[in-house]
Amino acid sequence: MHILYWLVIGVIAGALAKAITPGSSMEPKGCLMTSLLGIAGSVIVGFIMDTVFHGGGGGTVGTIVGATIGAVLLILAFRKFWK
Numbered sequence: 001m002h003i004l005y006w007l008v009i010g011v012i013a014g015a016l017a018k019a020i021t022p023g024s025s026m027e028p029k030g031c032l033m034t035s036l037l038g039i040a041g042s043v044i045v046g047f048i049m050d051t052v053f054h055g056g057g058g059g060t061v062g063t064i065v066g067a068t069i070g071a072v073l074l075i076l077a078f079r080k081f082w083k
Helices: 002-020 031-053 059-082
Strands: none
Touching: 002 031, 002 059, 031 059
């Protein structure tokens, strides 16, 4: 159930991150790329939050905010290397 939770949070975070940083028509986009970046961001931030706070995060809202920040950072890094 923990993995399913992170997948759902990742998809939500990816959608929010893509809304925050819409990008140009030159970069790949779509539901799959948005979901993958959101899931990767949520996994990375989730690992960091678990390491720093030893399992205490901030609830679902805190997790979504953290995962969205992670996904935005991944989108920006992806754009830097895509050019």
